[in-house]
Amino acid sequence: MAETLKTRLGSLELKNPILSASGTFGYGKEVESFVDPSVYGGIVGKSISLEPRKGNPLPRTWETASGMLNSIGLQNPGIDAFISDPSYLPRMSAYDTRVVVNLVGDTVDEYVEMARRLDSESAVDALELNISCPNCPLGGMEFGVDPEATRRLVEAVRENFSRTIIAKLTPNVTDVVPIARAAEAGGADALSLVNTYVGMAVEWRQRRPRLGGITGGLSGPAIKPLALRLVWLAAQNCEIPIIGIGGIMNTDDVLEFIVAGASAVQIGTVQFIRPRIALEIIEGLGEALRELGAGSIGELVGTLETDRDAITVRQADEDGGEEVPVGE
Amino acid sequence: MSTSDCQPSDYIAPSASEVVSNRQIGPDWYVLRLREESIARRSEPGMFVQVLCNDGESFDPLLRRPFSVYCADKENGTYDILYTTVGRGTRWMAALPDPETTASGESPVKVDVLGPLGNTFSTPGEDETVYLVGGGVGVAPLYFLALHLLALPAPPKIHFCMGARTGEFLQGIEDFRKLPIETHVATNDGSEGFHGFVTDLFVELWKDAGSAENARIYGCGPQGMNESLRNLSIENDLACEICLESMMGCGFGICFGCVAPIRKDADSDFINRRICWEGPVFNSTLLCPGIEG
Numbered sequence: 001m002a003e004t005l006k007t008r009l010g011s012l013e014l015k016n017p018i019l020s021a022s023g024t025f026g027y028g029k030e031v032e033s034f035v036d037p038s039v040y041g042g043i044v045g046k047s048i049s050l051e052p053r054k055g056n057p058l059p060r061t062w063e064t065a066s067g068m069l070n071s072i073g074l075q076n077p078g079i080d081a082f083i084s085d086p087s088y089l090p091r092m093s094a095y096d097t098r099v100v101v102n103l104v105g106d107t108v109d110e111y112v113e114m115a116r117r118l119d120s121e122s123a124v125d126a127l128e129l130n131i132s133c134p135n136c137p138l139g140g141m142e143f144g145v146d147p148e149a150t151r152r153l154v155e156a157v158r159e160n161f162s163r164t165i166i167a168k169l170t171p172n173v174t175d176v177v178p179i180a181r182a183a184e185a186g187g188a189d190a191l192s193l194v195n196t197y198v199g200m201a202v203e204w205r206q207r208r209p210r211l212g213g214i215t216g217g218l219s220g221p222a223i224k225p226l227a228l229r230l231v232w233l234a235a236q237n238c239e240i241p242i243i244g245i246g247g248i249m250n251t252d253d254v255l256e257f258i259v260a261g262a263s264a265v266q267i268g269t270v271q272f273i274r275p276r277i278a279l280e281i282i283e284g285l286g287e288a289l290r291e292l293g294a295g296s297i298g299e300l301v302g303t304l305e306t307d308r309d310a311i312t313v314r315q316a317d318e319d320g321g322e323e324v325p326v327g328e
Numbered sequence: 329m330s331t332s333d334c335q336p337s338d339y340i341a342p343s344a345s346e347v348v349s350n351r352q353i354g355p356d357w358y359v360l361r362l363r364e365e366s367i368a369r370r371s372e373p374g375m376f377v378q379v380l381c382n383d384g385e386s387f388d389p390l391l392r393r394p395f396s397v398y399c400a401d402k403e404n405g406t407y408d409i410l411y412t413t414v415g416r417g418t419r420w421m422a423a424l425p426d427p428e429t430t431a432s433g434e435s436p437v438k439v440d441v442l443g444p445l446g447n448t449f450s451t452p453g454e455d456e457t458v459y460l461v462g463g464g465v466g467v468a469p470l471y472f473l474a475l476h477l478l479a480l481p482a483p484p485k486i487h488f489c490m491g492a493r494t495g496e497f498l499q500g501i502e503d504f505r506k507l508p509i510e511t512h513v514a515t516n517d518g519s520e521g522f523h524g525f526v527t528d529l530f531v532e533l534w535k536d537a538g539s540a541e542n543a544r545i546y547g548c549g550p551q552g553m554n555e556s557l558r559n560l561s562i563e564n565d566l567a568c569e570i571c572l573e574s575m576m577g578c579g580f581g582i583c584f585g586c587v588a589p590i591r592k593d594a595d596s597d598f599i600n601r602r603i604c605w606e607g608p609v610f611n612s613t614l615l616c617p618g619i620e621g
Contacts, residue, residue: 030580030582031580034340059585061577063390068390068391072584272583275342275580
C-alpha cells in the first residue's frame, strides 16, 4: 500500500510524492509540535545563502483573494550556521525523509561554494537551486529569467555536487520552456515549478503599498491554474522529472499536478493553515490509487489526455489565445 | 525512526471548537465562547489561537486570524476570544450565531481553531505590585492574566489601566470591574477617566504609590503604547513584559511574516525574531526603541 506512493526524482527515491515547499516549513523544528516531518516524502528547507540575511522590512505578508503575498526577503542564518547549528541541518538529518537544501546566491560562485560544502554533508539528499525568488534584488531570479545564465549556473553546481540537483523555476517569464530546457541541459536532475508570482497590493487611502518590500510573491489557491499550465508545458518539453508547486490545498490538487506531468509536488501555503495536511493528502492518495486500481503514482504521471499537443497550445497562448471552434 | 520529541497524542491539531456563545459587548466588540477541551486545558495567559474564518470548504479568507485567549475555563472545557470587527475575518465571526439567544434544537456550530500557540507571562514575585496596562482590544490577554494572578495562593495587588481614544472605546472594561482589582481608565480626549495616554496614567499611579521599585508591568496595546511602556520601564528600571500583536501568516514560526527586531538577551544584537514563535510575550528590555509589530 505505502509502496504504491513511492516516486522518483532521477536517482532519488521518495517514499511518497509530498514535499514541503521552501519557506513554508522552516527547517522542520517548528513543525514538530504539529506533525512528524518524517511523514513527508521530502522536506525542503528555507533558502540558505552564503552569508546570513535579515530579510525585508515589515509588513511582510498580505492576504489576497484566495491567496497571499509575501515579501519575507530570504531571512536565513547563512550556510555556516545551517551546517553546524543543531537547529538546522543536524536536526533535519535525523528525520526519516529526504532532505533537500534550497540555495540562493548573488553570484554563480556563491552557489558553487555552498554546493561544494554541502557535497560533503551526507545528510543532504538533494539541492534545490532557487533561481526564482521575486523578493530580492539579488534573489536568484536574474538567473532564472535567462536561459543561458540558468544553464551556466546549473552546470557550475553540477561540477561541485554529486547527488540530486533540482532547479526551481520562476513563473515570471514570457515562456518557461527555454528556461526549463536550459536547466535540463545544464545537468539538473529535476525541475520544480512554480515559485511565486510577483504581485502587489495597495492601500489607496494612504497611497502606500501594503508590503514593506513594495512587491511580493503571490501564493495559494489563486495561482493553481497558472501553475498547472506551466507544469504541463515543462513536462511536455523536458525529459527530467517535474515537481509541481502552486496553490495545492488537498489530495485532488496533488492528483491534478501529477496527471499534468508532475512526478512529485511541493505543498506550501496550505501548511500555514493546516499544518497536518501532509498526513491527510498521503492517506487520500492511497485511497485514490485503490479507487483507480493503479499500482503506483508513476502510472498516473503525465496521463493527461488532450486533443491538441503542447506545442500548438503554447504557440496559440503566445499569439493571444486560440480560437476554439464551437462544439469542439 | 523519527526524532520528534512529541508523541502523536501531543500534536497540536486544528480542532472543531463548538460555539457556546457569541456576545456583543459594545458597538464593534464581541466575546466568542468556544468549547474544545484540549485548547481550554492548555491555554495560558498571553497565548493565542488561530481561527479559520470560513466554513472549511472555502479558501477565502485564506489565512487564519490570531486572537489572544481572553480566558479559559479548564473545568468546563471552554475558552473565550475578545474581538473587534475590523475586517473580513472578524465580520465572519460576528455573524456566527449566538446559541444563547437563538432557538435551541439547532445543531451546534463549529469553528476550526488551531492552538493554543505562543508563550506566556512570567509570574510576579510575592512582594511585587502588578500593573496591567492595556490599550483597546489589547486588554484581552491581560484579563486572562488577571484571573490567573488572582487564583495564585497569595495573589498580588493588581492595578488595571485601560486606555482608549474616547470613552466610547472603553468596551471590555466591565469584565475587569467585576474583579477584585483596582481599575483605572484613560482617554485621549478626557471624555472618561484620566485625560491623556494610559502610559501617563500608569506613571501617575506609580508615583502616587511612592515610585516603588517592586512594581511589575504587563502590557498589551497598539504600537505607540507598547513603545512608551518599553521606554518608561527601561528608564525607571521596572520589570515589564509586553505582549505584541501582529498580522500573521501561520502563527507557529514557519512563514517569518510577523518578525520584529528583538534581542535574544541583554548582551545580544537586535535580530528579526518571530512574534508568534519566540513570543508574543517579551521582556521590554529585549525590544528595540520604536517597536515594530
